[in-house]
Amino acid sequence: MKVLAVLLAATVLEVAFQQEKMLINFDNVSIGSAPSGWTATLTGSGNAKWTVEKDDTAPSKPNVLKQSGVATFPICFKNDTNLKDGFVEVKFKPISGKEDQAGGLIWRLKDANNYYVARANALEDNVTIYHTINGKRTEKKHTGTKVAPNVWHSLRVDFQGNHFVVTYDGKKAIEWDDDTFKDAGRVGVWTKADSVTLFDDFTYGSN
Numbered sequence: 001m002k003v004l005a006v007l008l009a010a011t012v013l014e015v016a017f018q019q020e021k022m023l024i025n026f027d028n029v030s031i032g033s034a035p036s037g038w039t040a041t042l043t044g045s046g047n048a049k050w051t052v053e054k055d056d057t058a059p060s061k062p063n064v065l066k067q068s069g070v071a072t073f074p075i076c077f078k079n080d081t082n083l084k085d086g087f088v089e090v091k092f093k094p095i096s097g098k099e100d101q102a103g104g105l106i107w108r109l110k111d112a113n114n115y116y117v118a119r120a121n122a123l124e125d126n127v128t129i130y131h132t133i134n135g136k137r138t139e140k141k142h143t144g145t146k147v148a149p150n151v152w153h154s155l156r157v158d159f160q161g162n163h164f165v166v167t168y169d170g171k172k173a174i175e176w177d178d179d180t181f182k183d184a185g186r187v188g189v190w191t192k193a194d195s196v197t198l199f200d201d202f203t204y205g206s207n
Contacts (some may be wrong), residue, residue, distance in 0.1 A: 002153065002162070003102050004019070006177050006191070007105075008084060011020050018202045019064070019083065019194045020086075020206050021204075021205035021206045022203065022204055022205065023096065023201065023202070023203045024201075024202045024203070025058075025060040025063070025137040025197075025201050025202075026052050026063040026064060026065050026200065027060065027061075027062060027063045027198045028143070029052045029063060030052065031051075031052055031053060031054060031063070031071075031133065032052070032053070032182050033051060033052065034051060034052070034076065035052055035065065035076075037079050037080060038050075038076055038077065038078055038079060038080065039076065039077055039079055039112075039188075040076045040189055041074075041075055041076070041112050042071040042072060042073060042074045043071075043072055043073040043075055043076060043113055043132060043135055043137075043150060043166070043192070044071060044072025044077035044113050044135060045068065045071065045072055046070050046071025046074075046144070047069045047070060047071055047140075048067065048069040048070055048074030048075070048076075049067065049068045049069030049151055050065065050066070050067055050069075050073040050074065051065075051066050051068070051200075052064070052065055052078045052112075053066045053198075054065070055198060057093070057152065058198075058200050059091050059152055059201050060200055060201055061146065063200075063201070064093075064142035064198040064199060064200045065149060065189070065198070065199040065201075065202070066196070066197070066198050066199075067189075067191045067195065067196065067197050070193065071108075071193075071200035072192075072193070073104060073117075073132070073137065073190060073191070073192055074190070074191045074192075074195075075109075075112060075115075075188060075189070075190050076189050076190075077106060077109055077186045077187065077188025077189075078173075078186060078187060078188055078202075078204075079186065081093070081186045081187045081188075082094065082184045082185065083107065083108070083159075083184055083185070083186075083187055083204065083205075083206050084108070084149050084182075084183065084184035084185075084206075085159060085160045085161065085203050085207040086157045086158075086159065086204065086207050087156060087157065087159070087161045087203075087204065087205055087207075088105050088107050088156070088157055088187040088204040089154065089157075089182060089201075089202075089203045089204070090105055090154070090155055090156075090189055090199050090200070090201065090202045090203070091152050091153065091154050091155075091199070091200045091201045092104075092120075092143040092154075092155060092189075092197055092199050092200075093150065093151065093153070093197065093198040093199075093200075094120075094122040094147065094149050094150070094195065094196075095150060095197060095198060096194075096195075096196045097123070097193065097194045098194055099192075099193040099194050099195075099198055100123060100191070100192040100193040100194060100195045101121060101123045101147075101149055101195050101196075102119045102120065102121045102122075102123075102191050102192045102193075102195045102197065103119060103120055103155065103189070103190075103191060103195070103197045103199065103202050104117050104118060104119030104120070104155070104189065104190035104191065104192075105117065105118050105119070105152070105155055105157050105187070105188075105189060105190065106131055106186075106187065106188050106189065106190050107157055107159055107185065107186075108181040108183070108184065108185035109187065110181065110183075110185055111134040111190065112164075113132065113133075113134055114133060114134065114181065115131075115132050115181070115185065116129070116130070116131050116132075116157075116159075116164070116178075116180075116181060117129070117130045117131075117132060117137070117190050118130075118155065118157050118166045118174070119155075119190060119191075119192070120145075120147045120153060120155055120168055121147060122148065122149040124147075124190065125144060125145065125146055125147050126142050126143060126145060127142060127143050127144035127145055127147075127155075127166060127168045127173040127174060128141070128143075128174075129141050129142070129164065129166055129174050129176050130132055131178060131180045131181070132193075133174045133180065140176055141174050141176045143173050143174055145168060145173060147165040147168075152198050153168065153169050153199075154167075154169055154170065155166070155167070155179075156168075160194040160207060162178055162179045162182070163175070164175075164176050164177070164178070169183040189202065190204070195197075
């Protein structure tokens with residue numbers, strides 16, 4: 001009986017964890033507009049353009065989230081998220097851009113000007129973590145790695161307290177500690193400048 005009780009408790013905990021993990025693949029969203037329940041906006045100036053589009057290369061067909069505008073930092077975040085400790089993950093494909101070819105994740109977002117961001121850049125071949133405070137982005141740590149254009153990659157951030165781990169294509173890229181944003185916040189995706197970037201399989205969960 002005691003063994004059965006332990007197994008039952010473990011199953012309940014596993015189910016609870018699975019319920020906290022959410023996957024969004026944009027496949028049940030109208031084409032040509034931003035996904036409902038998300039805020040498609042930017043940090044800084046310019047004209048971000050976030051739309052759901054069909055793409056034959058999508059990791060989970062048929063749709064992707066595409067950013068094709070030009071702005072300082074285009075961002076798109078899910079309105080009903082509020083994570084303090086957890087993870088956020090996405091698959092992204094950098095398509096083009098003369099100034100930048102970036103795909104990134106944001107977490108603990110307070111508003112469009114205050115959040116953490118980790119990104120990979122196909123022009124610079126690196127992965128970098130930043131904080132953005134009152135609209136000003138500051139680089140905190142980076143690592144060099146190949147980020148091929150027109151190829152799907154994965155990016156993940158695990159955040160617990162003031163400790164952050166960035167994983168790129170399944171390998172740990174950066175660890176960093178910071179106390180700027182301690183409270184729970186929203187999660188989403190990010191690009192820079194003239195980056196044309198596709199996103200799919202946006203996943204997040206709390207600890």
